[in-house]
Amino acid sequence: MRNSGRLTQLIQALRCLPGVGPKSAQRMSLHLLQHNREGARLLAEALLGAVEHIGLCRLCRTLTEHEICRSCSDGTRDDSLLCIVESPAEVFALEQSTGFKGRFFVLNGRLSPLDGIGPEELRLDLLEQRLAQGVVEELILATNTTVEGEATAHFIAEMAKQHGIKTSRIAYGVPYGGELEYVDGTTLAHAFNGRRQLT
Amino acid sequence: MRNSGRLTQLIQALRCLPGVGPKSAQRMSLHLLQHNREGARLLAEALLGAVEHIGLCRLCRTLTEHEICRSCSDGTRDDSLLCIVESPAEVFALEQSTGFKGRFFVLNGRLSPLDGIGPEELRLDLLEQRLAQGVVEELILATNTTVEGEATAHFIAEMAKQHGIKTSRIAYGVPYGGELEYVDGTTLAHAFNGRRQLT
Structure with missing residues (x-):
């Protein structure tokens, strides 16, 4: 593959995103460079801003600025x-x-x-x-x-x-819209034992 | 949704990547902030470096530095x-x-x-x-x-x-490993008409 150095770096760097493999990373890199350089610039800024300013809440430990x-x-x-x-x-x-x-x-x-x-x-x-x-x-x-x-x-x-x-x-049970046939046994047992009276 | 401003910005910015919808963008943002801040920083730098230095080759018009x-x-x-x-x-x-x-x-x-x-x-x-x-x-x-x-x-x-x-x-035909049953008619016709003599 004849990627230039910086392109290889970008492809590699994109792989830090969950669910992004080498193929997607290449597709993303080329897409940004060919069609959305402004988006790439904004993304870089958003990443730096987020990493620098977002920490954990002192009380509840969720992410916050x-x-x-x-x-x-x-x-x-x-x-x-x-x-x-x-x-x-x-x-x-x-x-x-x-x-x-x-x-x-x-x-x-x-x-x-x-x-x-x-x-x-x-x-x-x-x-x-x-x-x-x-x-x-x-x-x-x-x-x-x-x-x-x-x-x-x-x-x-x-x-x-x-x-x-x-x-x-939180309650265990069959997910809403789930078909019992495809629900695993443990879940089904929990759902059955945790049944609620209707009338 | 109680995302802080910069988190919302990051989620929005990640959507410039092809194939990344709101759900994936949120997952990616949280993953980076919780588990890979260094990766996020490197990605930002790679994006800026690529956008700044990669242009089109004067002869063949491919991407190059x-x-x-x-x-x-x-x-x-x-x-x-x-x-x-x-x-x-x-x-x-x-x-x-x-x-x-x-x-x-x-x-x-x-x-x-x-x-x-x-x-x-x-x-x-x-x-x-x-x-x-x-x-x-x-x-x-x-x-x-x-x-x-x-x-x-x-x-x-x-x-x-x-x-x-x-x-x-380039030749039209049935993709390698393809089952004829699932190949569309136009491709099949091209493959049939473009058949090559074996012996």
Whole structure:
């Protein structure tokens, strides 16, 4: 391949994006250089601006440009409800799809002793301080329903118990629009055992 | 959605990449900010470097950092063979898959009168100059096999005829590994009519 040095560098650099392999990276590079140089310039600026100015909220540890994120500084939200999620992406997903008006706490990871991720890395000390303040009444555990997510939820539930705080876990079940035939057995068992009375 | 301003800007900017919609753009942004800030910084630099330094080769009009690209300045290549392609991506594809050691000429587009793309936009004047030099003996028309690609190939073939230069068109046929059942009728007809004698 006779790519010039800077083109090779750009193709290589684009591969830091999730889901972008060598073919897509080449297609993206050529597209930008041939048809959208202004877009490439704006993207470079946006990347630098974001990397330089976006950090973690001091209270909830989500991504924000400010010391305290917009959600945490929103006085109309309910301080008694605290929802624990693994990453900022889940904050966005829950905000978009639920009417939740409580507070969030972002772990930025999940307990994974083999990868050296323990309570310190997730800043559970900050969470503990928050729980000790006596304002939170219900802790909603919205970590992923993976093995690590479950273990993390369990660990945090134990922590909440010591502070006498009620915890809840998001419901397991069949995804909306799902056909039972194609749902895995564990999910189906959870959905069956967690059935709700209709009438 | 409670994205901060710079995060929204980054998500928006990533959408200039082909095949990246709002969901992927958000996922990419969060991934970079959470897990690969160094990669984001390198990508920004690569984008700026590429946009600033990569232009079109004065001879073949492919993308290059230099006035004349590496392929054009390679003295070992055969000047009598000139392959016409629509974009630099096709130069890479042909270089990777064929042993072609002639020269390329990149149109950076195809004739499309409705979009205002005529012979001037494709710099066919440069191509004509090249043909007039009397060095090229065969012109290989490797434009896409779309309606516009065909029209472009036809137009250039007429031009070559006036200079008494032989032209050839890449072969139409069934893609390698293709099952005839799933190949469209036009391709199949081309493949059938273009059959080659084996023994």
